[in-house]
Amino acid sequence: MEIAKWIAWLRSFSNFGFKINQSMTTATIKDVTDHLEALAPPSYQEEYDNSGLLTGNANELVRGVVVTLDCTEGVVEEAIRENCNLIVAHHPIIFRGLKKLTGQTYVERTVINAVKNNIAIYSIHTNLDHVHTGVNRKIAEKIGLKNLKILQPKQDTLMKLVTFIPRENTGDVMSALHKAGAGNIGNYKNCSFQVIGDGTFTATGDAQPHIGQINQQERVEEVRAEVMFPKHLTNAILGALKKSHPYEEVAYYLSSLENKNQEVGAGMVGELEREMEPIEFLGRLKKVMNASSIRHTAPFRNIKRVAICGGAGSFLLKSAISQKADVLVSSDFKYHEFFDADGKIMIADIGHYESEQFTKDLLVEVLKEKFTTFAIIFSKTGTNPLSYF
Numbered sequence: 001m002e003i004a005k006w007i008a009w010l011r012s013f014s015n016f017g018f019k020i021n022q023s024m025t026t027a028t029i030k031d032v033t034d035h036l037e038a039l040a041p042p043s044y045q046e047e048y049d050n051s052g053l054l055t056g057n058a059n060e061l062v063r064g065v066v067v068t069l070d071c072t073e074g075v076v077e078e079a080i081r082e083n084c085n086l087i088v089a090h091h092p093i094i095f096r097g098l099k100k101l102t103g104q105t106y107v108e109r110t111v112i113n114a115v116k117n118n119i120a121i122y123s124i125h126t127n128l129d130h131v132h133t134g135v136n137r138k139i140a141e142k143i144g145l146k147n148l149k150i151l152q153p154k155q156d157t158l159m160k161l162v163t164f165i166p167r168e169n170t171g172d173v174m175s176a177l178h179k180a181g182a183g184n185i186g187n188y189k190n191c192s193f194q195v196i197g198d199g200t201f202t203a204t205g206d207a208q209p210h211i212g213q214i215n216q217q218e219r220v221e222e223v224r225a226e227v228m229f230p231k232h233l234t235n236a237i238l239g240a241l242k243k244s245h246p247y248e249e250v251a252y253y254l255s256s257l258e259n260k261n262q263e264v265g266a267g268m269v270g271e272l273e274r275e276m277e278p279i280e281f282l283g284r285l286k287k288v289m290n291a292s293s294i295r296h297t298a299p300f301r302n303i304k305r306v307a308i309c310g311g312a313g314s315f316l317l318k319s320a321i322s323q324k325a326d327v328l329v330s331s332d333f334k335y336h337e338f339f340d341a342d343g344k345i346m347i348a349d350i351g352h353y354e355s356e357q358f359t360k361d362l363l364v365e366v367l368k369e370k371f372t373t374f375a376i377i378f379s380k381t382g383t384n385p386l387s388y389f
């Protein structure tokens with residue numbers, strides 16, 4: 001029996017006191033991806049990236065989810081075997097665009113097989129790299145880093161809202177704005193600036209003013225309130241403002257901020273519990289990250305401050321040096337890039353797959369927190385294309 005029919009059949013018993021949890025049993029692919037996007041908004045991905053739903057219909061019900069770092073032909077086969085219709089992968093299998101689907105490459109074959117078998121592929125890539133609860137947080141946990149900060153905070157992700165609220169309604173409007181996600185700065189929430197002043201207006205025509213009469217100039221004690229919020233929440237914030245504000249026409253200004261967002265960006269930097277000699281640090285790094293080998297520059301000072309970046313992170317070398325990190329742990333360094341350490345920092349290249357492998361744990365944890373009525377499984381298919389001899 002199809003799952004939708006099965007659910008309808010179960011629901012037919014609800015009149016006899018047999019209730020099922022509708023929201024849980026009817027989770028769609030969109031419900032799952034919305035949950036992931038609340039953690040890592042798609043707008044935080046790099047321009048070159050292709051995170052999001054790559055194949056499949058977002059409105060279909062989820063039978064089961066396979067979580068993987070890479071979506072390969074083997075992972076699609078695994079999903080078919082495990083009766084799962086959604087693959088959540090870190091790396092997007094469709095990355096540089098597809099011009100044909102003839103099965104000539106592993107990318108084409110993977111996509112064809114997924115589409116044929118009605119399997120949705122969802123990728124959560126650089127947006128998950130960029131959130132402070134994402135890929136790098138997991139690496140930091142493994143290495144045991146404290147006092148974490150984003151290494152290269154992103155710009156152009158913040159907005160400011162200024163609005164004017166009748167004094168007696170200020171509490172309601174502000175709590176609606178905060179609930180929608182406005183006013184979070186680092187470890188502080190419900191942040192705003194408020195000042196009392198006089199608002200003036202004359203209602204005309206068919207207006208139905210909350211305060212005052214038609215064609216009569218009004219002067220009302222109002223609060224000018226300012227809040228910051230992440231750009232991707234703009235629609236939610238404006239919705240909350242208009243719903244909670246008593247005026248027919250709500251006056252507000254929106255502006256983009258150039259501030260760096262301390263919560264979002266590439267890489268992280270943090271501190272070890274205690275200073276370590278380089279060899280001890282490398283030994284521990286190799287162990288906790290299951291690395292077969294570490295390519296590193298010459299050790300020259302003890303390690304306390306550690307910069308990290310899952311995946312290819314050589315572009316963060318300057319930031320890591322300016323943040324006074326003793327080591328940059330990342331992957332995919334080219335020969336000449338190692339020279340750029342230049343006696344200022346140690347580079348430790350642990351391998352791309354090795355640096356991101358715990359992203360699977362993170363995704364499974366996040367999904368299991370919310371969804372309990374379908375299987376969420378770690379892919380057992382090995383996807384690291386590299387072996388070490």
Ligand SMILES: [Zn+2]
Nearest residue numbers: 310311312356
């Ligand atoms: Zn990667």
